[in-house]
């Protein structure tokens with residue numbers, strides 16, 4: 001990563017940075033594991049626990065109930081008011097329908113207790129249309145703007161951005177609409193998050209430097225069928241965890257571990 005520009009959004013004092021970088025693990029609470037059409041699981045998403053608050057990866061439908069349920073299952077407090085940042089993969093509803101709720105909840109709180117709005121991080125093609133998607137329900141008859149609810153930070157492929165105490169890299173994926181995946185690092189540990197993607201060996205190569213890869217699977221030409229993942233190198237399969245499953249997904253069809261709603265995913269350096 002030495003040749004990559006680091007954008008410090010919220011630089012920390014050096015001594016503090018050092019103490020954070022020695023925390024050699026990432027804790028993510030999986031909020032949901034379902035595909036867009038799942039009737040029993042929340043949309044694929046997670047909350048990463050940092051010492052500054054929570055960083056969401058995507059923000060699905062019924063986000064407050066989903067976070068409460070994940071908190072109950074995991075035993076880890078997940079207060080929506082502690083969300084500082086949201087990494088957005090793309091604008092399909094099963095990944096962003098909760099943004100309106102989080103935006104309003106924080107906006108209402110700020111009317112009496114000034115605070116910085118949550119930050120949204122995504123690639124430029126997704127950021128460009130974010131307000132187009134939120135405005136009809138949030139523009140307060142034309143008087144409010146996206147910045148009234150969220151600050152938006154565009155992530156550039158090939159650069160590393162420091163978000164809270166995590167170093168985040170982004171890579172566009174091939175999906176039905178613009179989408180991206182992430183590599184999220186703290187200390188020596190890296191979590192790979194595929195985002196929605198058709199089966200793409202080059203994307204899996206990029207993710208494979210991570211210690212744990214959360215990869216989507218759904219039987220569709222714009223997603224990744226399980227048979228494609230089953231054919232991967234055993235070392236990659238061993239560190240892969242599946243998400244974005246249809247309700248009909250057959251767990252016996254694969255030896256790759258399947259995530260569940262509310263599961264705690266601790267990522268530690270694997271000594272790569």
Ligand SMILES: [Zn+2]
Nearest residue numbers: 090092175196
């Ligand atoms: Zn999608």
